[in-house]
Amino acid sequence: MRLIVIGGDAAGMSAASQARRRLGPDKLEILAFERGDFTSYSACGIPYWVGGLVDGPDALIARDPAAFHRDDIQVRLRHEVTDIDLDAGTITARDLNGGGTVTEGFDELMYAAGAEPVRPPWADNPANGIFGVQTLGDGAALNAWLESSEARDAVVIGGGYIGVEMAESLISRGLRVTLVERSGQPMATVDPDMGALVADAVRGLGIELRTGVTVQALETADDRVRAVVTDAGTIPADVVVLGLGVRPNTALAEAAGLPLGHTGGLATDLRQRVTGPDGVVGHVWAAGDCTQVNHLVSGRAVHVPLGTHANKQGRVAGINIGGGYATFPGVIGTAITKICDLEVARTGLSSKEAEAAGFRYVTATVESTNRAGYFPGAVPMTVKVIAEKDTGLLLGAQIVGRAEAAKRIDAFAIAVWNRMTVTEMTALDLGYAPPFAPVWDPVLIAARKAADKI
Numbered sequence: 001m002r003l004i005v006i007g008g009d010a011a012g013m014s015a016a017s018q019a020r021r022r023l024g025p026d027k028l029e030i031l032a033f034e035r036g037d038f039t040s041y042s043a044c045g046i047p048y049w050v051g052g053l054v055d056g057p058d059a060l061i062a063r064d065p066a067a068f069h070r071d072d073i074q075v076r077l078r079h080e081v082t083d084i085d086l087d088a089g090t091i092t093a094r095d096l097n098g099g100g101t102v103t104e105g106f107d108e109l110m111y112a113a114g115a116e117p118v119r120p121p122w123a124d125n126p127a128n129g130i131f132g133v134q135t136l137g138d139g140a141a142l143n144a145w146l147e148s149s150e151a152r153d154a155v156v157i158g159g160g161y162i163g164v165e166m167a168e169s170l171i172s173r174g175l176r177v178t179l180v181e182r183s184g185q186p187m188a189t190v191d192p193d194m195g196a197l198v199a200d201a202v203r204g205l206g207i208e209l210r211t212g213v214t215v216q217a218l219e220t221a222d223d224r225v226r227a228v229v230t231d232a233g234t235i236p237a238d239v240v241v242l243g244l245g246v247r248p249n250t251a252l253a254e255a256a257g258l259p260l261g262h263t264g265g266l267a268t269d270l271r272q273r274v275t276g277p278d279g280v281v282g283h284v285w286a287a288g289d290c291t292q293v294n295h296l297v298s299g300r301a302v303h304v305p306l307g308t309h310a311n312k313q314g315r316v317a318g319i320n321i322g323g324g325y326a327t328f329p330g331v332i333g334t335a336i337t338k339i340c341d342l343e344v345a346r347t348g349l350s351s352k353e354a355e356a357a358g359f360r361y362v363t364a365t366v367e368s369t370n371r372a373g374y375f376p377g378a379v380p381m382t383v384k385v386i387a388e389k390d391t392g393l394l395l396g397a398q399i400v401g402r403a404e405a406a407k408r409i410d411a412f413a414i415a416v417w418n419r420m421t422v423t424e425m426t427a428l429d430l431g432y433a434p435p436f437a438p439v440w441d442p443v444l445i446a447a448r449k450a451a452d453k454i
């Protein structure tokens with residue numbers, strides 16, 4: 001039996017490794033195609049590499065092709081799969097080093113091609129100084145430009161978590177940074193009142209934050225970027241970083257006749273088998289950023305491109321390909337990031353998402369501290385809870401704070417996952433000692449305030 005994997009990062013190589021753990025090379029041949037230069041790399045580390053906090057690119061690679069070869073998993077780097085023939089059970093790949101094309105047969109196909117960055121027409125510009133931050137190659141190219149170009153003015157376009165992380169990394173390198181966001185707040189995945197706290201912190205770092213501003217063009221001269229043209233004026237730029245979001249990279253799958261879900265991602269069953277209107281598509285598996293997933297609170301199919309899900313889904317696919325049994329039930333929208341020392345986290349539904357899902361809800365926001373108020377290092381944190389109005393079911397929570405405040409989101413995540421009510425949460429036996437929390441933990445205070453409104 002032969003497994004072909006398309007995409008050599010989190011989802012694809014997790015699947016390959018798990019399948020190999022269950023079936024030895026005498027039972028299963030595994031061949032992975034990766035169009036880039038690396039396998040199993042952490043794109044999540046790119047902002048911290050650019051910011052000089054961590055080394056790269058080697059430190060950001062969890063397993064290289066040599067390590068996979070030792071497990072009898074063959075990897076073809078710089079090979080881009082250009083065609084899938086489901087009837088013939090073959091894929092065709094182009095050798096990006098100019099070595100022509102190869103066609104290989106499969107019994108099982110693992111589609112793990114990730115996501116592709118959103119690029120409006122104005123971003124399609126070959127001039128120097130314009131960078132995405134999708135791959136380690138992108139990170140290396142950006143670092144090389146920053147070192148060689150004497151760049152002073154940086155513009156980050158897109159105020160999602162990647163844009164905010166990149167703005168932080170560029171300001172920490174001493175550049176003048178402008179962050180441009182089309183909507184009214186950075187980090188639009190949290191409620192506006194929580195986003196306002198993020199905006200204050202971003203501005204407090206000396207980053208010029210321009211919200212409600214739409215980019216129209218990039219100005220270039222002498223083959224390098226010079227400025228970003230917006231509907232609210234022109235911003236000088238020696239370097240432009242694009243953080244405009246991503247969408248599922250499924251064009252290849254679609255061309256092969258695989259059905260796509262309404263988000264544009266591949267739909268799968270709980271075992272990561274690709275599914276369509278006629279049920280499971282035989283012998284084709286998918287995981288990671290190229291798929292849509294079930295949101296366990298809203299009940300909707302959503303596209304949530306995060307490494308945490310890609311690794312878990314890939315693992316589930318690999319166990320099943322290897323003859324075992326595993327399922328991936330879905331996601332609840334947990335995410336966490338930081339901007340210098342300000343931490344931001346969310347889980348479940350935001351107010352806007354709760355509204356869109358049709359919930360009647362209440363919100364409660366509390367200000368508290370990460371430690372007992374009298375303890376050295378106590379700093380403020382804001383916690384917001386969203387609960388169903390009639391039942392008190394916890395729908396979501398958001399935290400903005402410092403000094404490990406954001407990791408408290410995991411307590412809320414477990415509560416959302418287990419469908420707890422805010423009233424039940426008020427009695428949770430959470431750890432307390434003055435260096436770690438006030439006697440009433442901010443999680444409990446927020447739950448209590450929400451429970452009072454039910």
Ligand SMILES: Cc1cc2nc3c(=O)[nH]c(=O)nc-3n(C[C@H](O)[C@H](O)[C@H](O)COP(=O)(O)OP(=O)(O)OC[C@H]3O[C@@H](n4cnc5c(N)ncnc54)[C@H](O)[C@@H]3O)c2cc1C
Pocket residue numbers: 006007008009010011012033034035036042043044045046047079080081082112113114115133134135162249252287288289290305306307308309310
């Ligand atoms: C800057 C940045 C920061 C991030 N930070 C976080 C974070 O803090 N937390 C978090 O959970 N997630 C984070 N993510 C998201 C996380 O990196 C992704 O969700 C994760 O990498 C998805 O894994 P994947 O295997 O599905 O896709 P990918 O990692 O995109 O891998 C897909 C691979 O397929 C290859 N490929 C695509 N098409 C073909 C083809 N036709 N032929 C051959 N190969 C192909 C690509 O080259 C790519 O290597 C971050 C992402 C970025 C860019």
